[in-house]
Amino acid sequence: MSEVPPKPPLIYWFRNDLRLSDAPALAHAAQLAQRHGQPLLPVFCHAPPELTCWGFERVGVHRQRTLRATLSDLTVRLRGKGSDLLELQGSPATLLPTLCHALGATHIVCEAIAAPDEQAEVAALRSAGLQVHTVWQSSLLEPAQLPFAVGDLPDVFTAFRQKVEKAALAPPAPLPEPTALPPPAPLDTPQWQQFYKQNQAQSRAQQAQAAINIKAPEARSSFPYHTPEFAGGEGAALAHLRRYLAAKLPHSYKATRNQLSGTGFSSKFSPWLASGALSARSIYAELKAFEAEHGANEGSYWLWFELLWRDYFRLLHLKYGARLYHARGLLGTLAPAPAADAPTLQRWCQGDTGRPLLDAAMRELRLTGYLSNRLRQVVASFWVHELQGDWRAGAAWFESQLVDYDVYSNTGNWLYLAGLGTDPRGGRHFDVAKQTREHDPDGRYQRLWLGSSQAQ
Numbered sequence: 001m002s003e004v005p006p007k008p009p010l011i012y013w014f015r016n017d018l019r020l021s022d023a024p025a026l027a028h029a030a031q032l033a034q035r036h037g038q039p040l041l042p043v044f045c046h047a048p049p050e051l052t053c054w055g056f057e058r059v060g061v062h063r064q065r066t067l068r069a070t071l072s073d074l075t076v077r078l079r080g081k082g083s084d085l086l087e088l089q090g091s092p093a094t095l096l097p098t099l100c101h102a103l104g105a106t107h108i109v110c111e112a113i114a115a116p117d118e119q120a121e122v123a124a125l126r127s128a129g130l131q132v133h134t135v136w137q138s139s140l141l142e143p144a145q146l147p148f149a150v151g152d153l154p155d156v157f158t159a160f161r162q163k164v165e166k167a168a169l170a171p172p173a174p175l176p177e178p179t180a181l182p183p184p185a186p187l188d189t190p191q192w193q194q195f196y197k198q199n200q201a202q203s204r205a206q207q208a209q210a211a212i213n214i215k216a217p218e219a220r221s222s223f224p225y226h227t228p229e230f231a232g233g234e235g236a237a238l239a240h241l242r243r244y245l246a247a248k249l250p251h252s253y254k255a256t257r258n259q260l261s262g263t264g265f266s267s268k269f270s271p272w273l274a275s276g277a278l279s280a281r282s283i284y285a286e287l288k289a290f291e292a293e294h295g296a297n298e299g300s301y302w303l304w305f306e307l308l309w310r311d312y313f314r315l316l317h318l319k320y321g322a323r324l325y326h327a328r329g330l331l332g333t334l335a336p337a338p339a340a341d342a343p344t345l346q347r348w349c350q351g352d353t354g355r356p357l358l359d360a361a362m363r364e365l366r367l368t369g370y371l372s373n374r375l376r377q378v379v380a381s382f383w384v385h386e387l388q389g390d391w392r393a394g395a396a397w398f399e400s401q402l403v404d405y406d407v408y409s410n411t412g413n414w415l416y417l418a419g420l421g422t423d424p425r426g427g428r429h430f431d432v433a434k435q436t437r438e439h440d441p442d443g444r445y446q447r448l449w450l451g452s453s454q455a456q
């Protein structure tokens, strides 16, 4: 009797969704694999180091380090479900077709990301002849739940929020973690072994390079990712969420959220939301349970309000797509591009503008990968309104440095501040002297990052 050859695997491509709980795309892939009796192979691609056109690394040292911890956590979790994670070196657009070829695979499932570079990756896989099924999963609200078509999304956030609240929309309940996942593919063909050997040689070279870039842990950080409370992926994220609620911090959130420094003034959910180690729907469900037990107030409401901003910038991408990425944003290609030069950009990035609050903030960002929302607004406003810089250069520096870089929130906030998105007030110009008086009146924050000599 002849043996039936094993079926080729279905590939699950992890992107910004490094978790097992509330993971609709992964659940869909597991169902498909089970239905067709296929193995399921979860893969993560480490894109090669890349310099942006502004001359700095796309993924800086802070995100490299937090990603490492998140992937280790994911691997342990997948193994606990009878699966595993295959980490490969290379850009997904070229690597995944080679991988599929080596394994005889034809289908990939992944999350949908509605931003141009990420959409181009999927388009490249499709052009290589692969079937790619994408699943939208990163927002609180499902686009199909909205009381309007995405193309009719209001151009003003408040109008969007009011429509959502008037319709009493609530996000779908988060999906539970799967009890088990289909086994990963047996990786034993000679073609596969050759592919893997070459890929791992590349991996060793990249790891050696990354080791050179490692900086010392920064104890002053508001998101100290080197400490046990802030290190790790999904497990650490869920533990952090529970600690945040147990300390009843939602009740004081609105009063403290504009502070500049510290671990508790804001939720610090963003790095885990950005890597996908935590889903917004899981936060929402836990927040509602918290309110049921301890009462709702303006503070707990405001967390929902900010998470709605996060949704809004996602929906804005669904509505406008690549149009958001012009030098003059939604004003279009004909408006003149801004004019700041490379040395000015360098001074802004390095915190060498001579304005103490700004320099302190840019130093914090560079040394820790985190910055409060208030200071993100102040430094971004300074770059676009006072230094006349291209918002895309500022956004690229944030992309390089932030531990919580998220394409939608970063682009959306930069455009909003620059007055090139949908803000009805045509941009937000922050007066640095006024911000210093209001938010750092005794100079404590400036001294923390500049020492006493340069603080105002």
Ligand SMILES: Cc1cc2nc3c(=O)[nH]c(=O)nc-3n(C[C@H](O)[C@H](O)[C@H](O)COP(=O)(O)OP(=O)(O)OC[C@H]3O[C@@H](n4cnc5c(N)ncnc54)[C@H](O)[C@@H]3O)c2cc1C
Residues within 6 Å of the ligand: 257, 266, 267, 268, 269, 270, 271, 273, 274, 303, 306, 307, 309, 310, 313, 371, 372, 373, 374, 376, 377, 380, 398, 402, 404, 405, 406, 407, 409, 410, 411, 413, 414, 417
């Ligand atoms: C120029 C600029 C760039 C930014 N880039 C990013 C980015 O790349 N990634 C990112 O996650 N956030 C970004 N933000 C938004 C915001 O600053 C961060 O989400 C927030 O500071 C993260 O800290 P937290 O989790 O403690 O926030 P909290 O104040 O505790 O807020 C809770 C959650 O609400 C969401 N949220 C809060 N404020 C905003 C906002 N303005 N826009 C969208 N979502 C929001 C976040 O998911 C956040 O985790 C940017 C803001 C500005 C002004």
